[in-house]
Amino acid sequence: MSLVINELCVNCWACEPLCPNDAIIEAKPHFKIIADKCTECLGDYDDAQCASICPIEGAIVDEFDEPLNPPGSLTGIPYELAVQLIEKGRIAEAEAAKRGPREYLD
Amino acid sequence: MELPVLGQDAAATHGGGCSSHSCGTTDDQLGHLPDAIRAKVQDHPCYSEDAHHYFARMHVAVAPACNIQCHYCNRKYDCSNESRPGVVSELLTPEQAVMKTKAVAAAIPQMTVLGIAGPGDPLANPERTFETFRRLSEEAPDIKLCVSTNGLALPESVEELAKHNIDHVTITINCLDPEIGAKIYPWVFWENKRIFGVEGARILIEQQQKGLEMLTARGILVKVNSVMIPGVNDEHLKEVSKVVKAKGAFLHNVMPLIAEAEHGTFYGLMEQPSPTADELMALQEACSGDMNMMRHCRQCRADAVGLLGEDRGAEFTLDKIAEMNIDYEKAMVMRAAVHEGITAELDAKRAEKAAKTADAPKAKKGLRPVLMAIATSGGGVINQHFGHAKEFQIYEASEDGVRFMSHRKTDLYCSGDDTCGDGESVLQKTIKALAGCEVVLCSKIGYEPWGMLEEAGIQPNGEHGMETIEEAMLAVYAEMEAAGKLAPRADSAACAA
Structure with missing residues (x-):
């Protein structure tokens, strides 16, 4: 049982200090959750801490690849539009990844 | 006056x-x-x-x-x-x-x-x-x-x-x-x-x-x-x-x-x-x-x-x-000298302004204030071509003198041109940004923008190049008064009283 940070992550560091298990590490091209350490905060907090502060919809998913913050849930942007934006973000990320390693919001 | x-x-x-x-x-x-x-x-x-x-x-x-x-x-x-x-x-x-x-x-x-x-x-x-x-x-x-x-x-x-x-x-x-x-x-x-x-x-x-x-x-x-x-x-x-x-x-x-x-x-x-x-x-x-x-x-x-x-x-x-090798102790000495120079210049300018203010005439004629847009690249002087101005400084001229009101950007916060934006020309955007101003003061201005500004009710003026903003604005304000363009508005009466 572990949450996963995917390629939508913008490396903003917000989640890293909150993890009660020190399961989140800075990595390239984006932050990672060490699966063995992640407990989804069970026993520590009511809500998974990383997913409670993450500002990016879709960037943190569960073991079934379901986003804890689905499109529109954080920004209030209507669902369909939010889905399109996330897709656009994914394409941009893939293109950026081809160009080489990236720093924060390059 | x-x-x-x-x-x-x-x-x-x-x-x-x-x-x-x-x-x-x-x-x-x-x-x-x-x-x-x-x-x-x-x-x-x-x-x-x-x-x-x-x-x-x-x-x-x-x-x-x-x-x-x-x-x-x-x-x-x-x-x-x-x-x-x-x-x-x-x-x-x-x-x-x-x-x-x-x-x-x-x-x-x-x-x-x-x-x-x-x-x-x-x-x-x-x-x-x-x-x-x-x-x-x-x-x-x-x-x-x-x-x-x-x-x-x-x-x-x-x-x-x-x-x-x-x-x-x-x-x-x-x-x-x-x-x-x-x-x-x-x-x-x-x-x-x-x-x-x-x-x-x-x-x-x-x-x-x-x-x-x-x-x-x-x-x-x-x-x-x-x-x-x-x-x-x-x-x-x-x-x-x-x-x-x-x-x-x-x-x-x-x-x-x-x-x-x-x-x-x-x-x-x-x-x-x-x-x-x-x-x-x-x-x-x-x-x-x-x-x-x-x-x-x-x-x-x-x-x-x-x-x-x-x-x-x-x-x-x-x-x-x-690649820069910084000796900060040395830099601080140089910085202190530069700051001293700037402070002296600022103090002198402030004192000059205060002195001018002190002998201000008190009698008011009830003239209305006028907003003017200034094309300047700095130094308090009108020294920029209209078309080169990325932003205008907006000042108000009134019987009380000249005061700074705002900056208005012409390219807004974005310098991209063809790739983003809605196709509105830079000139149209600029004129929109100058809404409320009656005069634009710049060192020079082209024929096309001149016409479009006039059409929008903004008078272009390139006669005061290299003059200070204050001097030029007061001159234009006096000209407007002489031309009878500054009749008091009903809503300014309370202010003038």
Whole structure:
């Protein structure tokens, strides 16, 4: 049982200090959750801490690849539009990844 | 007829008469401050309208995390063409930030102020932010330190801020009413939970107000920034202005909302309108009766470097500063000499203005004020070609003299052309940005813009090139009076009485 940070992550560091298990590490091209350490905060907090502060919809998913913050849930942007934006973000990320390693919001 | 130019000490030297801001008898947002505070801020480029032409500032982007979401912010993209808060190119560690600050301080000796403003919230990144401040206060003691925050984590940070000798804090306060707040802030992260809507906004507002009170109680100067969002908080900001002044904020800076669909923000995508230049100015005027207003803010990026309105960040990227060998002890000696020179020049100009103000004629004819747009590249002189102006300075001429009102950008916050925007020509955008102005003063102007400006009811004037702004404006104002164009308006009668 572990949450996963995917390629939508913008490396903003917000989640890293909150993890009660020190399961989140800075990595390239984006932050990672060490699966063995992640407990989804069970026993520590009511809500998974990383997913409670993450500002990016879709960037943190569960073991079934379901986003804890689905499109529109954080920004209030209507669902369909939010889905399109996330897709656009994914394409941009893939293109950026081809160009080489990236720093924060390059 | 000689019209006075009002200056830094206008409010102090004007005995009696109509001396409230709302009647426009002073051009200076610091005029009403007690001397002790004014001495602290008059050389700060972000607080003092005349200092910002001489002293520079920089932001270091050490604070990526944020603890709230604002509807005008998108944490996802950086566009290299954009210049607006929250946007950065390169995140720095505290170590790198200190290196960069010293490199800039040595290369740009007039840089006196270092701010941490993001790209997230500085106080949501306490370790990075305070490590940077701690090291700078030790290693570069001649630099003033500032921080800008949304206020959520402010109360718990006040002690630490005081420790690092931070004497200026900016809090962004957009509302006092949680119902309005819920339309601006979709959520806050508070005590290990994400809290949505009115409840989240209520917590944020409480923390902001508490933080403001704690800072002013400790003698730390507080400026309040507010984003004007038409139809959401525009009317409400008048109340905000009153309350924050009563709690001791020394300056209120009302800024226009930036909302474009291509930024991917909620407001941008939902087509929330931004205020027009004259709507913004009207609100600033409405607030100014109760508050020292700031009018020259440029809404900088979180990694801006240089004088306000310029960004020299590209000269100080990490690979470039790695090659610079900075002897900071030596740099400080040179910097002190440069600061002394600038201060002497500023003092002389302020004294000159004060002297002119002192022998101001008192009899009023009840003439109406006129807004004029100035094309200048600096130095208080009309020295720019209309078509080269990336921004205009807006001044008001009246019987009381000349006062600075605002900057209006022609290319707005984006320098991209073909790839973004809605196809409106630069000239059309410029004319729109000058709404409310009756005259444009520039060194030269082409045939096409001349005609279009006249059509829009704005008189172009290229006859005063290389003259000072004040002299030229007063000359034009006198010409307008002679031509009978300044008949008093009904609504100005109360002011003239």
